[in-house]
Amino acid sequence: MKNKPPGLLSYFLPSFGDMLWLSAFFGVLLRGRRMINADGDLALHLNLGHYILDTGKIPLRDVFSHTMPGQPVTQHEWLTTVIFAFINKIFDLDGIIFLCALIIGVTIFLIYRRLRNSRTTLLPVLIVALLVLANSMSHWLARPHIITFLLLTIWMMVLDQLYKGKSHRWWLLPLLMLFWVNLHGGFIVGFITWFIYGIGIAWDLVYHKLQEGEKLPSHFWKYFALGGVTSFLTSLINPSGFGLWKTVVGHVGNKFLANVTHEFLSPDFHDVTYWPFLIFIALLIFVLGFSRRKPDTPLLFNTIAWLMMGLYSRRNIPLFVIIAAPLLARGMDNLLANSNAKLLTALNNLDLRMKTLDQHLKGYFWPALSIGVAIIGLILGFRFDLEGQGYAFDPEVFPIEAVEWLEEHPQDGEMFNYFTWGGYLEYRLWPEYRVFIDSKSDFFGEDFVRQYGKVILQQEGWENVLDQYDVNWAILPANEAAVRAIQSEVEWETIYQDGTAIILRKR
16 A cells, blocks of 8 residues: 555654644643743742642632732632642743643644544544644643643543443543542533533434434433532532632623633634634534534534634633534534535545555654653753743743842832732742732622722722722832823832833832
């Protein structure tokens, strides 16, 4: 056979699955510096993780701010922060990015295997997997939410197995939930998809729309319900118990906090970043319109629901493409395998050659090699990031030099700080200093965030906010409009300034 690689060579040539792994794994390594500096949350998580490791306690009351001291706080990502902090202690930020690369690489590879195991063609699987990768890239951040990408992928695979008759695997759902609920607040996504999945199956039964020859597995509802109910009970095994549910649902339902949080906003399709999302939607509509096979209703209902949520909030786009990927791949597979159009016939011939080649490529060598290369490279100090500056907090984004100055020139009294810098200031300066605010907007709440915004935007009564919280000094971006107002209207003096930050103090 012409496409068959000779002998041992088949073990060393990358398979298509390997290529996807390499794209995701090294894609993260290349973007790693941006993943650290895109927002202030990584430092926030590291600070909490170090606190838990050092004290052996999960703080359920605030200890990091001077504005909300002792107030109840829900730690919905505590386990991830501990993992991040432990890795950071040993491997610094290089280890954090390496872990993120592993998580995202495994996620993309599992999505590929899920699609590949149930498709007769290969080309649609590769196209859809690449679209999933492209749509998730804007959310590649060194934060706990990437773990939800992985766990949602596995969760949907388990639901598929239950639907296909492997009811004895129901226990995988509560097992996944035990980790998910302590790793990231996105655990609620599992329950939403489980519920919609069940609605889809019930719809088919009521309206007799199961495919010809299909039959619901014996005792399906028993094990499906058992998996969901035990998962809910398992979700209560977290430091805040049912309070975690109230915090997550309350935060999602708060319109003001959603509107002031960038990732909760709707996608801007004038931005090229969201064009892969448009392409995914267009392909999905096209294949569903021309496919001769009825789509699986559980997947279809979930796809519709998460498409609506993705259009409403850009943070849901990766979740939508993960859930909808099998539906799109199946529709493309059906078109390619059953069409006589010249273009599709040519693509089908290409697909046959690709499948023949892929059958003889053993794979698994390149993922292992890439991990080894990354580990050795990082140990030797090689910089994988696109900027060639290494994985570190950027002094043009965070007040690194200003913090160093504060360490040498301690300030009395309470601070006012920039929202995005709160986590970094905690990471570097706590317990000597406590912040005014950090990026836990779900903890600080709408009323307090509005007070912060009043100062930053110089709304009427902004001076009273500083007095209310007995603020004596402030650390803000050098170009922030509030700086000029504080200098001119309340006559605070500048005691430090660099290109990134300025520190002001009452005279």
